[in-house]
Amino acid sequence: MSTRKASLTDKQTKNGTSKYVLERCASVNEYYDIAFKVMLLGDSAVGKTCILVRFKDGAFLGGNFIATVGIDFRNKVVDVDNLKVKLQIWDTAGQERFRSVTHAYYRDAQALLLLYDITNKPSFENIRAWLTETHEYAQKDVVIMLLGNKSDMAAERVVKTEEGEKLAKEYGVPFMETSAKTGVNVELAFLAIAKELKHRATEQPNEPKFQIHDYIESQKHKSGCCGLK
Amino acid sequence: MTIAEKNPQNCLSDWNGIMERDIQQEGEAQKVNVCDPPSESNPPAETLVTTFCLLGNHMFADTVEQKEARGTAVKKGGEENVDQSHCAANEQILDVEPHCNQAKKLETENSEDQNNASTNPADSECEDAAMDNDQSDSGEFVVTMLAKAKLEEQGIGLKGRSSPLLEAGTQESHGFMSHRDEDVMADSWRQHRKHVFVLSEAGKPIYSRYGSEEALSSTMGVMMALVSFVQSGDNIIRSVYSEEHIVVFLQKGPLVLVCVSSSRQSEEQLRAELLYVYYQIISMLTQASISRIFEHKKNYDLRRLLAGSEKILDGLLNLVDSDPSFLLAAVHCLPLASSLRESLSQTLQKAITPNLVFSILIAKNQLLTIVQEKTVIEDTRLEPADVHLLLNLIGASSAFQAGEIWTPICLPLFNPDCYFYAYISYLDPPECTVCLLLLSTDKEAFYAVADCKRKIEEAMVAQNSLSLIAKAQSYSVSQVGVSDLRHFMYKPFDVPDNYRQLTQFTSPEMEAPYSSEDEKMRLLDLYRFMHSRIHSTSRPLKLIYHVAERETLLAWVTSKFELYTCFSPLVTKACAITAITKLLRWIKKEEDRLFIRYPPKYSTTPNPSKSSRGSKSDQQDTTDNGFLSLL
Numbered sequence: 001m002s003t004r005k006a007s008l009t010d011k012q013t014k015n016g017t018s019k020y021v022l023e024r025c026a027s028v029n030e031y032y033d034i035a036f037k038v039m040l041l042g043d044s045a046v047g048k049t050c051i052l053v054r055f056k057d058g059a060f061l062g063g064n065f066i067a068t069v070g071i072d073f074r075n076k077v078v079d080v081d082n083l084k085v086k087l088q089i090w091d092t093a094g095q096e097r098f099r100s101v102t103h104a105y106y107r108d109a110q111a112l113l114l115l116y117d118i119t120n121k122p123s124f125e126n127i128r129a130w131l132t133e134t135h136e137y138a139q140k141d142v143v144i145m146l147l148g149n150k151s152d153m154a155a156e157r158v159v160k161t162e163e164g165e166k167l168a169k170e171y172g173v174p175f176m177e178t179s180a181k182t183g184v185n186v187e188l189a190f191l192a193i194a195k196e197l198k199h200r201a202t203e204q205p206n207e208p209k210f211q212i213h214d215y216i217e218s219q220k221h222k223s224g225c226c227g228l229k
Numbered sequence: 230m231t232i233a234e235k236n237p238q239n240c241l242s243d244w245n246g247i248m249e250r251d252i253q254q255e256g257e258a259q260k261v262n263v264c265d266p267p268s269e270s271n272p273p274a275e276t277l278v279t280t281f282c283l284l285g286n287h288m289f290a291d292t293v294e295q296k297e298a299r300g301t302a303v304k305k306g307g308e309e310n311v312d313q314s315h316c317a318a319n320e321q322i323l324d325v326e327p328h329c330n331q332a333k334k335l336e337t338e339n340s341e342d343q344n345n346a347s348t349n350p351a352d353s354e355c356e357d358a359a360m361d362n363d364q365s366d367s368g369e370f371v372v373t374m375l376a377k378a379k380l381e382e383q384g385i386g387l388k389g390r391s392s393p394l395l396e397a398g399t400q401e402s403h404g405f406m407s408h409r410d411e412d413v414m415a416d417s418w419r420q421h422r423k424h425v426f427v428l429s430e431a432g433k434p435i436y437s438r439y440g441s442e443e444a445l446s447s448t449m450g451v452m453m454a455l456v457s458f459v460q461s462g463d464n465i466i467r468s469v470y471s472e473e474h475i476v477v478f479l480q481k482g483p484l485v486l487v488c489v490s491s492s493r494q495s496e497e498q499l500r501a502e503l504l505y506v507y508y509q510i511i512s513m514l515t516q517a518s519i520s521r522i523f524e525h526k527k528n529y530d531l532r533r534l535l536a537g538s539e540k541i542l543d544g545l546l547n548l549v550d551s552d553p554s555f556l557l558a559a560v561h562c563l564p565l566a567s568s569l570r571e572s573l574s575q576t577l578q579k580a581i582t583p584n585l586v587f588s589i590l591i592a593k594n595q596l597l598t599i600v601q602e603k604t605v606i607e608d609t610r611l612e613p614a615d616v617h618l619l620l621n622l623i624g625a626s627s628a629f630q631a632g633e634i635w636t637p638i639c640l641p642l643f644n645p646d647c648y649f650y651a652y653i654s655y656l657d658p659p660e661c662t663v664c665l666l667l668l669s670t671d672k673e674a675f676y677a678v679a680d681c682k683r684k685i686e687e688a689m690v691a692q693n694s695l696s697l698i699a700k701a702q703s704y705s706v707s708q709v710g711v712s713d714l715r716h717f718m719y720k721p722f723d724v725p726d727n728y729r730q731l732t733q734f735t736s737p738e739m740e741a742p743y744s745s746e747d748e749k750m751r752l753l754d755l756y757r758f759m760h761s762r763i764h765s766t767s768r769p770l771k772l773i774y775h776v777a778e779r780e781t782l783l784a785w786v787t788s789k790f791e792l793y794t795c796f797s798p799l800v801t802k803a804c805a806i807t808a809i810t811k812l813l814r815w816i817k818k819e820e821d822r823l824f825i826r827y828p829p830k831y832s833t834t835p836n837p838s839k840s841s842r843g844s845k846s847d848q849q850d851t852t853d854n855g856f857l858s859l860l
Contacts (some may be wrong), residue, residue: 028245044536044537045537048748057631066540067536067537067538067540069622069634069635069636070634070635070636071636071675072632072633072634072635073633073634073675073679074631074632074633074636091632093537093636094537095534095537095538096533096534096535097513097514097534098636098637099533100637101635101636101637101650101672102671103671104673106394218517223287226332
């Protein structure tokens with residue numbers, strides 16, 4: 001519990017303090033300006049839940065694999081350019097027996113975070129199949145991001161960073177490697193998604209289009225060292 | 230040991246062949262008494278002997294190998310059933326008696342047969358031919374599964390279209406699964422009190438409580454050989470008794486469940502536990518889809534579909550061992566002032582949406598209240614076993630409890646062939662003791678159901694219910710005010726009203742001297758023993774006064790209730806009887822608090838009337854439709 005509290009304080013932004021507390025204490029009346037649905041997808045045991053828990057509570061669920069049952073819906077409010085953006089995140093079960101229930105909620109999602117495990121080749125090879133599925137069930141203009149998780153496990157790596165980059169380029173989706181354990185790029189991934197969705201929703205005709213790729217590239221390293229400290 | 234290591238492969242690779250030859254030779258052997266110690270070279274005629282030894286060698290310690298082979302008796306279904314269960318029962322009694330030879334015993338023979346009525350809810354399960362629900366989830370699910378299986382079989386890569394997401398069950402293996410990593414050759418593995426194995430009819434391992442299924446595939450092959458051998462003689466293997474262990478078999482559709490137990494539980498109790506395991510698997514996959522999968526592909530590896538669910542089965546088996554609700558086939562509800570329980574029920578009733586059929590409120594893993602949609606309650610009710618499975622699912626799966634979970638779940642006793650969609654959310658994060666469970670028949674209803682939760686949450690905040698629930702707790706036996714009474718379990722049969730109600734039981738906290746885990750288990754074992762005597766198929770009893778080493782127990786079953794009590798060792802028979810009279814009076818006085826007495830009104834009124842109309846009548850129509858489409 002204490003780690004959770006500590007991490008919440010770490011993440012406080014200038015005017016965000018009370019909102020975090022509010023969210024935890026009174027989820028019924030939490031305050032936000034705009035809400036988006038984000039879905040975490042990928043094979044079983046790639047770390048979908050861990051990424052979410054890292055982002056939401058700043059904690060790492062190490063040591064014990066517990067498969068998500070069905071889909072798990074959670075909220076987190078983030079600040080994007082002084083706007084409270086509520087991310088409603090679907091954490092999905094990777095097992096195929098839950099596929100039909102996952103499919104039913106694809107079309108509600110505005111963004112999909114597609115995860116594979118850099119230490120597990122099949123999980124990477126399945127990404128194409130996942131992308132095929134998203135085309136079939138999700139909205140046409142859904143924001144997709146590819147994440148290679150468990151980047152801290154360098155010794156067991158079997159999927160090269162370049163391979164991930166190549167695949168991402170092929171499908172024209174942003175890509176980064178994350179670690180739920182150390183926190184590298186986790187916050188960035190969600191924030192980039194939040195920014196992109198917010199820009200899309202509030203787009204002014206004369207405003208320059210938000211470039212998610214550029215944003216990620218500019219932020220990657222910075223975030224990396226933040227996460228490691 | 231050498232035999233166990235050398236032979237399984239041979240035995241497995243061609244046991245089919247051996248079986249065939251064997252049938253002719255051994256033919257109609259109905260009762261198998263194994264007398265020969267295992268020898269290195271067994272002629273085919275002794276296949277069964279060999280298989281026993283193989284199983285014995287693996288499952289039981291080497292030292293008792295020979296004794297065991299001698300003492301082994303096989304029980305099968307069919308004509309000899311009665312006769313044999315008699316023997317077995319006697320054996321068991323003999324077994325037990327020396328243990329308490331200082332004990333005085335008073336047993337009243339049971340003349341009526343009513344005792345058995347409540348025990349095996351399981352067998353009443355309706356084995357409807359699988360209804361053709363091609364449009365339903367399980368149908369569509371099976372089709373994809375099989376399509377995938379076929380592709381894999383042909384070695385075709387799965388790069389193509391239409392959700393060919395290859396799910397390697399082995400991906401799970403590098404998770405951290407303590408029991409899965411166990412060395413199945415180690416003595417410690419054999420020492421486990423109760424092993425449970427699930428395999429398919431093709432002999433493929435599906436689940437093992439301890440150790441990895443792969444490592445146990447030869448052992449499971451031997452088990453399957455036993456099952457098939459007996460089956461080939463038009464018979465069903467039920468159990469194998471040895472001095473230290475009972476091996477109980479249960480065949481359900483294409484699945485074979487095996488329990489190897491050194492606990493002193495009866496065969497019936499162990500079989501009931503296996504049935505819970507079967508139901509838990511059904512609750513995840515449905516009976517229809519399991520039979521369909523195996524119909525199309527006999528050697529399908531069901532672990533692919535159960536991957537990630539081992540924890541749920543592990544959790545169930547731990548619960549079965551530690552929670553008497555499973556033994557009694559009844560649910561335990563949290564004691565609560567009846568006015569508070571009623572107001573909670575009303576809160577649940579007000580937050581409804583089309584296709585919502587059950588609203589269940591749980592605190593500290595015990596039931597607070599259940600509300601059922603009217604069309605549902607009229608022809609059926611929620612069975613205790615289904616509630617147990619739901620509670621286990623909640624306990625086993627929500628380790629990080631902040632979110633709102635939406636998952637398909639089948640209630641096997643309600644309908645083994647279709648899914649409900651369960652919404653699970655805690656109302657008091659971060660403590661997470663009060664859990665709301667809403668069951669809908671509509672896969673797409675998440676948002677509507679989540680909205681019900683919001684309404685319930687608001688109403689509970691307004692009524693300050695959460696803090697009232699937080700104060701509720703299980704009671705101490707001292708509140709009964711009967712000295713010498715240490716613990717009891719009381720399960721009433723007399724439901725107060727004319728509709729069928731959820732079977733419940735009440736029991737105080739286990740307090741000193743039963744505060745340590747070991748002591749709790751010891752008391753539960755005593756209860757299990759009493760239960761097995763009361764419900765014995767060959768010689769059921771109505772009243773048992775049992776003086777054990779460190780306590781005295783009295784179990785009593787009537788047409789109105791089933792009662793198990795535990796007293797300090799120095800109590801006298803007369804004292805115990807008086808105490809029970811006092812106890813029954815106390816329970817009568819407190820029953821409004823101890824049990825869910827009056828199920829929610831809206832589901833019991835004969836015609837939908839008065840409160841919260843408007844949407845209500847629409848709702849019933851849609852629910853009805855939802856239901857029909859499911860069936």
